[in-house]
Amino acid sequence: MRSIPADAVIKAVEDMCIHANRYLPQDVRDCLERSSASETSPAAREVFRQIRENYELAEKSGLPLCQDCGLAVLLVDVGDDVHVEGMNLREAINEGVRRGYDKGLLRKSACDPFTRVNTKDNTPAIIHFDMVPGDKIHIRFMAKGGGSENMSRVTMLTPAQGWPGIRNFVLNLVAEAGPNPCPPTIIGIGIGGTFDYAPVLAKKALLRKLGDVNPDPRLDAMEKELLADINRLGIGPMGLGGVTTSLDVKIAVAPCHIASLPLAVNIQCHSARHEEVIL
Ligand code: SF4
Numbered sequence: 001m002r003s004i005p006a007d008a009v010i011k012a013v014e015d016m017c018i019h020a021n022r023y024l025p026q027d028v029r030d031c032l033e034r035s036s037a038s039e040t041s042p043a044a045r046e047v048f049r050q051i052r053e054n055y056e057l058a059e060k061s062g063l064p065l066c067q068d069c070g071l072a073v074l075l076v077d078v079g080d081d082v083h084v085e086g087m088n089l090r091e092a093i094n095e096g097v098r099r100g101y102d103k104g105l106l107r108k109s110a111c112d113p114f115t116r117v118n119t120k121d122n123t124p125a126i127i128h129f130d131m132v133p134g135d136k137i138h139i140r141f142m143a144k145g146g147g148s149e150n151m152s153r154v155t156m157l158t159p160a161q162g163w164p165g166i167r168n169f170v171l172n173l174v175a176e177a178g179p180n181p182c183p184p185t186i187i188g189i190g191i192g193g194t195f196d197y198a199p200v201l202a203k204k205a206l207l208r209k210l211g212d213v214n215p216d217p218r219l220d221a222m223e224k225e226l227l228a229d230i231n232r233l234g235i236g237p238m239g240l241g242g243v244t245t246s247l248d249v250k251i252a253v254a255p256c257h258i259a260s261l262p263l264a265v266n267i268q269c270h271s272a273r274h275e276e277v278i279l
Helices: 006-022 026-038 042-061 089-103 146-150 159-177 197-206 217-231
Strands: 002-005 071-079 082-085 126-132 137-144 153-157 185-193 246-256 261-268 274-278
Touching: 002 006, 006 082, 006 089, 006 137, 006 274, 026 042, 026 246, 071 089, 071 197, 089 126, 137 146, 146 261, 153 159, 159 185, 159 217, 159 261, 185 197, 185 217, 197 246, 197 261, 217 246
Parallel strands: 002 082, 071 126, 185 246
Antiparallel strands: 071 137, 137 274, 153 261, 185 261
């Protein structure tokens, strides 16, 4: 059994919180550049220019990419031959979030759902654990903004609704969301599992690299079809019209009950801040 000191987990999470909030990942930048080149409307091109100026300034100045520094969402694969020494893994991750949001001067957005009193350190983080073979811990961090999360939905379709039902639900949702999730967006879709698991699939789907190819040719075709349909809606960057409402569509699936077709759509804004580390 391999041991990892809790301090190493805390420091890794702290660094990810700070860096992810200042540096837009390269795959997102590349995708924004490609999309910008395909826009002809002056308003859409201007939005892309401002997005680029914003991420370049954030990198140079150390200021956050957005005033909404997000809830800390972490997807953690824990090897079954690794042990964290000195602190429970969940506590260590929360301590890393606490320190990262404090030292990075990042806005703390976690609050009580009724009183709205802020927890003041952006914890508790939203953490999804998976047990995997091996002696490593793989931690993926997202700073998930409220604007795009608010536009996300989960529903239980009937099996008979199938792909046409899924497609209609996603298109109606993106149309209804309009400019609210700060487009151009990334659409994470979870299909299958249960009512609670489909959104986890959707969240995991969002962490794939933009522009990659789904290894399942059936899902790859669905992703491409939906992306083209979404971009025909004409919402455009920040809702000002254009051919880029979304940068990418990512689908993850799991087997489900014979009577069910769970569907979750997790919308991510263009400020897709994420990082990962393997310890
Ligand atoms: S949706 Fe994204 S870009 Fe818009 S305010 Fe929230 S975090 Fe910032």
